[in-house]
Amino acid sequence: MYILGLGGSDHDVSSCLLKDDQILIAIEEERVTRKKYGFYSNLLFGHSRNYCLQNAGIQLDDVELVVADAILAPTASHAVRHRMHVLNHHLAHAASAFYPSPFEEAAILVVDNAGGLVSFNGKTGIETVTYAVGKGNEITVLDKVIGDQYGEADVSTAGKAYQLGDPNNSLGHFYKIISHYCGFDFLNNENFYFTEDGKTMGLAPYGTDRYYDQIRPFIHLLPDGGLRIDLHTGELQSLLEDLTREELTGEDEYRRKADIAWAGQKCQEDVMIHFANSLYEKTGLKNLCIAGGSGLNSVANGKILKQTPFENIFVQPAAGDNGTSIGCAMWGYYMLKGMPRTPNDRLRMDHAYLGRSYSDAEIEEALTQFPDLEFEVVESPAQAAAERIAAGQIIGWFQGGSEFGPRALGHRSILANPTLPHMKDEINHRVKFREGFRPFAPAVLEEAQSTYFDLDQVSPFMLIVCDVVPEHRATLPAITHVDGTARVQTVTKHGAPEFYELIDKLGAITGVPVVLNTSFNVKGEPIVETPHDAMRCFSGTNMDTLILSHYVVTKKGAALKGGE
Template sequence: MTVAVIDGRGSSLNNCIDTPDEVLPCEFRGLSEEEKAGLWEKESVYSYSNGELLPVFKDFSPLRRTLIDVEHPILPRSLGHGIGAMYGAVSRYVFGKNFSDGKLMGLAPYGNSDSHDFPLFDLRDGRVFNRYDWIDRFPAEMRGTGTNLKQNFETYANLALHVQTECERAILYILESYRRGTGIGKLGYAGGVALNAVCNGKIISGTGYEDLYIQPAAGDNGIAIGCAYYGWLKTLGNDRVPHDGTTWFASEYGDAVIEKTLSKFSDEIIWTGPHDIEGRAQLAAQSISEGQVLGWFQGKSEFGPRALGHRSIIADPRRGDMRDHINANVKFREDFRPFAPSVLATYAAEYFEGVTVSPYMIQVAQVPEALQSAIPAVVHQDGSARLQTVTEDINPRYAKLLAEMKSLTGLPMVINTSLNRRGMPIVETPDEAVRLLLETGLDALVLEGYIVRSR
């Protein structure tokens, strides 16, 4: 297997323990420790075989200020070269905040593909180099403030689409270069850039890889998994233990905690239950089919940025007005933001093209034009959908809900978005879930076996 890591900024070269000169570009070989301290990791590729992960090639970049000595809000604040650095910088320019990369990806389908034609990157020798001869096209005073998005929507959408397109060009170029260099057809992929679900959906068709695995917590939080696994294998010398594919790594809250929480809010809520797994799925499916928006709190929470049916907001994808309603009255966020479909895996190929296996909601598929009107709440502006496929073996409660939706509506699918509102992390505890119910336009909360509603 080839393992690729593409990130905004990794470790400095002097702190890397797996970088012999032969895996570095020629200009980074034989440097002093002081010189190494000024270079930062941006892309790496490894080969995995017989239990050993070995570096093949690692690329680095100096800080941006050492390459272009001007200040502009569209410029990266970190590295001078790198896909993640460029995407993050433009996201901040458009939305006025760091870590808005997902918003930029969601905005891109509203852009005009003919609006820009300048390259953001030079691609050569299997490497990516940022260009900055285009920044004067975008005045500093046009930067996003958080309040001027609608006023400049077309400008920002056109820029978002161009950046998305250029970053896809760069990502697919280097991944294909890695495949040709290693001759290996299986790819494991991680790093913050690996959260770009739109590009991920094009990797198999665009690079020649035959098999793809993307770490579901591909960003910085996923480093914790790597550290734990390294300690287990290398420090303690233990054997590898196959994982079941779930991402539920947090605490579980028993009936005593749930009942204590319900009692705490008893003046503000009413509830029924506890219902067994089949009963709660039937009640939830009935409510969803009637147009209600539910919070869905089941078991341990997910590790990573995606809600996958343990801490989710769920609704009916057949209702064309549902996206605007949830964005405005539940999530309190921008109206262009799309929602993902969760679908029983056995039916995915009936509704989606290109990608039909996506358990971690980390790849984008296309919805055939003839079906788009049937599930309008989860079809984005360009006919795409960030798909989650659900199987009974790793997500039995959620699969049961989708089966009830199929039985009731003929559609084995729901809208799925994270159980939170704008500006807050995904809900972890029962207390947080009930507070969210009371603070938003949720119609009900399925809190383990209890159906909870505001008074």
């Protein structure tokens, strides 16, 4: 039995194909089209859908059930419009978080910019928060925060730029506005802007509380998990315009942006903790599942784990709109097909490596297209990588199927030695070509996590920020953020055997079983998918070595650190 889930909205379109009780393959549109977030992709072609079908060796007619997100762009579902089931956006998010989680029963929190137009408990509008409970294969919605759509509102501010669906009472939209005034627009035109909120989260620790008392009053935390943010008045936007009106340069401009980011991030944490505490009061459960774009705020996730009664959290690795394809497919399996959810269910996600693998023949074919590259085949790519990383090289690491979601988790990664103080700046400037304040994440063997990080649960998807143990901050300067924290990935032999082996061998050389891990891409591009993508990225940056499967690739004539 094949079930196809189609997810996304007007961005982050994705597809997920189940075969019986397992995820066979899943991919985001951006990885195939090479257009970040899927913007400017022709969705009528169904690139992600065809990727899944072709790699499964089936046709669309072989798919028994198609389930699509209700707010998915119509062009993305055009080919299946007459046979698909439509699932509410927040329910798709909830399903994407609960069904793959390790919990038999859990509270579910969905927080994003804007979901679907709904009516719930006498309220009608755009859903911005959903509280739910999952038990077995049932998901029960308890309550929602609803906002009024004001995309066409007459707002008295020159800086207005709202997309259709941007509502009041939306934490996601609030944070989007903060990111906009920090200058972190990915797209911006007269009618629409799309921000990269992870940059705001990364900049925030460099700021101060200078603007917090001015921004925080716009947020009203209401009883029973309610939220009111009157964004339609334009008053918040006017304040931010006033704060940024004066033309500044250099350090002064940087400090202003950092202080705005600090205030926005602190507000984000305040509200997410309010949501989590309210949900705990409603359910009394110890396990929490999180989805929606706000779930990618790993700093807030870490605060929830530390400051609320929840003992365990599971965040869908593709918490944004891309993850709803997983939710749609699993909803089809559990609810429309009525299949039981059991403790040993193969749909539980202990890894996110859902893309296809590439053969030696495909790697060698790609190599023929890059005459500036040369290669050798090695018996142990993990040993080859560990030796080079220990010697100070920056490595492109390409193994198995690609990760689903925005985090590289050791299959499409750039890796380096976290014990070298200069490595953060070196990768940002000569490889990633991105802002120097942005931090890098550590990947650590699960059995060593408590030695280096104050983290009481596993974090396989790099979605929880915690403190680096004080005595090891000097040990790990390249991954310790300015506030003493890190966004940790815990690695197991079962979940990521090749990556585990690499970190284990690196630890044997350096004495520290931790590697600096960042996504295999450059600023403005999606994470690489194919061997050709990897080689093109490698050729255009100052990485030292690229390792694809057993192939160790270098640039002809390049002088390598610690190289052979």
